[in-house]
Amino acid sequence: MSPLPAVHAVLAAPGTQALLAQYGRDDTVAALREALDSFRQAGRQAGIEAVLASAGAILEYRHRPRVRPVFNLTGTVLHTNLGRAPLPAEAVAAATAAMTGAIPLEFDLGRAKRGDRDDLVEDWLCRLTGAEAATVVNNNAGAVLLMLHALAAKAEVVVSRGELVEIGGAFRIPEVMARAQARLREVGTTNRTHLRDFEAAIGPKTAALMKVHTSNYAVVGFTAQPPEAELARLAHDHGLPFLVDLGAGSLVDMERWGLPHEPTPRETLAAGADLVCFSGDKLLGGPQTGIIVGRKDLVARIKKNPLKRALRMDKIRLAALEAVLKLYADPDSLAQRLPTLRLLTRPADAIAAMGRQVLPAIERSMDGKARVALEPCHSQIGSGALPVDLLPSWAIVLRPPLGTKSEGRALDQLAAAWRGLPVPVVGRIADGALWFDLRCLEDHAPFLAQLADLP
Secondary structure, three states: OOOOOOHHHHHHOOOHHHHHHHHOHHHHHHHHHHHHHHHHHHOOOOOHHHHHHHHHHHHHHHHOOOOOOOEEOOOEOOOHHHOOOOOOHHHHHHHHHHHHOOOOOOEEOOOOEEOOOOHHHHHHHHHHHOOOEEEEEOOHHHHHHHHHHHHHOOOEEEEEHHHOOEEOOOEEHHHHHHHOOOEEEEEOOOOEOOHHHHHHHOOOOEEEEEEEOOOOOOOOOOOEOOOHHHHHHHHHHOOOOEEEEEEOOOOOOHHHHOOOOOOOHHHHHHOOOOEEEEEOOOOOOOOOOEEEEEOHHHHHHHHHOOHHHHOOOOHHHHHHHHHHHHHOOOHHHHHHHOHHHHHHOOOHHHHHHHHHHHHHHHHHHOOOOOEEEEEEEEEEEEOOEEEEEEEEEEEEEEEOOOOOOOHHHHHHHHHHHHHOOOOOEEOEEEOOEEEEEHHHOOOOHHHHHOHHHOO
């Protein structure tokens, strides 16, 4: 067997120059050695061209961005695992400006003194929610942790047993309370909690009453929860703050666009809540953020807590958040300018029309590999928002050819092939088929352009 070429010989080959220019000498040499080792261990012969091809494949895979676009055709608009809310162009431009230059992050331009980074968005948050003050942190889990640690460390917080939620990633309210050094005092039962349960639990160690919006599940049937206004009055009668974790936290009434109602921070504050926390990257449609709005004195206490610095927002997301909040000043144009709301309100007939456009090309690409159909389906909002409410939609449905012995394996292989495209296509497998819900596919041209790359 002919010996494999030496590394220096491959480096001297004309074809290596392109790899050196793109990836640099160190990575190219490492990939050449890896390729040569692979041939050597396999007992295979290889010339310079084969070694170069193998090294090029290694380098391409190694340098392929892990953070890259994908087509979200899962049917879940705010998909936690796929980055939740897509940002509007205004937010992208603002974030880019913040990334590429200096901004007055903590500098008061008028007084030429140190400022507070919350000032960049506090006015807008107060205007949109009716709050006296506001602060922002890196996500809503951080907001809950900070709020409890600042106001209830080493004291009790009373919460209904039916609201001890767990969301994605095993984020559980009882565990967050423990990390915040607050003691959970759960009252009522899983399905029914009354005002008298809260009242009976209040004692000298009570620091707050808290309500947690059950945003990712619904308890139906024989149920009861006291209204927020009654809980607020009870808390205030005992000199306690009433805290509300809204989770998704829409800033506008979704019913305006024919969507189910979701409690807003403004409504919750108007009902008597002293502090409300919610996410910025869910129904609000902005970057990952945890927002706390409410009483000025309580927000001031929160901002003095040392955890605030550990959880604070960076300049990029603050710039994006400010740009998104400004869009809410014109609700009439919000459904066109805010991608989250645009996708949620997209008419089913428009989705079906796109399906009819892309169907022939997909049928050609899947010839003999799958049976293809355009079928009605239902999308969901996702990320713990309106969990039982579905949106009518349409999907491209791929089923294994008739007579396939292992349909499950065939579907897994089919889904993997679509995820292996230059811009991965992520769908969902259900009912013996691979479903590509088209609700989130607004521009089908780049989607169709890569079908030729399917194996």
